[in-house]
Amino acid sequence: MAAFLTQSLCRRDDAKLLSDVGSEIRLVACSVTSARTSSLRNVELVSNIVNGLPPDVHVLLLVSDRSAFAKSAKNRRVTFVEMPPKSDISIWPQDPFVVVQGGAVTKLVTPCSFNREDDERMPRQLAGLLQLELVHSELHFEGGNIVCGEDAVFIGFDTIHHNALLLELSAGEVTQRFAKLFGRRVVVVGESRQSVRHIDLIVTPLSHQRIAVADSRAGAGLAAEAIRQEPALVREFERQCEKDFFGQDGVVELLDRDGNTISRPTVVGQTDATIASSLRLAPELETIARQLSQAGYKVVRVPALIPNQEQHLDEQGDMLPQYPFLSYSNVLTELRQNQSTVYLPQYGFGMLDNAAQRVWQEMGFLVKPLAGFSTSAMYGGAMRCCTKVLLRD
Numbered sequence: 001m002a003a004f005l006t007q008s009l010c011r012r013d014d015a016k017l018l019s020d021v022g023s024e025i026r027l028v029a030c031s032v033t034s035a036r037t038s039s040l041r042n043v044e045l046v047s048n049i050v051n052g053l054p055p056d057v058h059v060l061l062l063v064s065d066r067s068a069f070a071k072s073a074k075n076r077r078v079t080f081v082e083m084p085p086k087s088d089i090s091i092w093p094q095d096p097f098v099v100v101q102g103g104a105v106t107k108l109v110t111p112c113s114f115n116r117e118d119d120e121r122m123p124r125q126l127a128g129l130l131q132l133e134l135v136h137s138e139l140h141f142e143g144g145n146i147v148c149g150e151d152a153v154f155i156g157f158d159t160i161h162h163n164a165l166l167l168e169l170s171a172g173e174v175t176q177r178f179a180k181l182f183g184r185r186v187v188v189v190g191e192s193r194q195s196v197r198h199i200d201l202i203v204t205p206l207s208h209q210r211i212a213v214a215d216s217r218a219g220a221g222l223a224a225e226a227i228r229q230e231p232a233l234v235r236e237f238e239r240q241c242e243k244d245f246f247g248q249d250g251v252v253e254l255l256d257r258d259g260n261t262i263s264r265p266t267v268v269g270q271t272d273a274t275i276a277s278s279l280r281l282a283p284e285l286e287t288i289a290r291q292l293s294q295a296g297y298k299v300v301r302v303p304a305l306i307p308n309q310e311q312h313l314d315e316q317g318d319m320l321p322q323y324p325f326l327s328y329s330n331v332l333t334e335l336r337q338n339q340s341t342v343y344l345p346q347y348g349f350g351m352l353d354n355a356a357q358r359v360w361q362e363m364g365f366l367v368k369p370l371a372g373f374s375t376s377a378m379y380g381g382a383m384r385c386c387t388k389v390l391l392r393d
Contacts, residue, residue: 015102016183018389019148021205025053025334027391029081029126031062031093042091042386044247045372049387050078052343052370054336060129060390062122064089081125087118092381093388094200095142097123100135100182107133109181111141126390139163139177144198144385149205153182156199157190187295195284195309200384201327202285202304203292206363207340213289214329215301216278219352223275223305226351234271237349241267241324241374265321265378270307274323277308302328302359305352309380324377328356330384333365334392341366345373345382 096119100107114120127134145156163174202214305326332343342365
């Protein structure tokens, strides 16, 4: 299998960052934390992803506890990639590396440092399995703060600013280094410190010089309308988020790797507060939309409901669980059989899920909705965060 995948992965003419826009997806990586200790129901979520993607997409599934899947039915679409014993990985394979392809070479490029759990081991295991070159960059980045279009790579302001401080360079010099590393021109997204840590939650490159930007004002309006029209359904969504958090009714709390307690987040009654935070964030997203429009892109707005991003961070700056971040920008897209297709996360908030589907349909996309993302969204991630594309046709 490794030889076959390696041959497939080496069909590129120019050394460039793999685009988020393009032809059919062939190979992705997902990760599953231990089914025995994980606070996230991501075993079920990854099953939804595998079943939601086309049958010719192969999934490399990084696991930290292979024995937990001993009874799993064999699935030829899935190859388990065992992490070293006792390694502690997250469900976010998007962040610790990027894919650069060109000529007869495919490289997995890692940042200068990556300190979240044992996720820096993910690219090592994948590179070993696929017999790919692993490149350690001097630059600091996370894959979620980088998205790639047909003609440019978009990088969040914080990544440029952070590198400028650490490397004692100007922002322009940092931008040039990223352009050289990724083989594409760079568009910096945002003009000041980011309220949303990763731009892939709010910015989606599309074909033909189009780009989708999250619209938290529209999302807030939809949520407020839902409270007026169907308050019982909104409360049921909130209750379901809390109920599903651990996946088992008998579990009320767990301990993280440092011995800290993980408890169910309070979601019931928090939709009003999330509407308020979405409205506060709206001007920043409107500035980004205006900036990208001035850069020559046709901007389409996609609804989003975004909880407060400042009050739910731990000492390392990682997201603590809270009201779900309802992003309909954190997606995978492809051109399959001449039809633009989007794999769209669904959270169980009917008014927003349905509105987002309509927006993507109006953009000409065949919408493939994938359910079950409310729990991962409590940690601030969705479809793209959970699914790293490694190969397109």
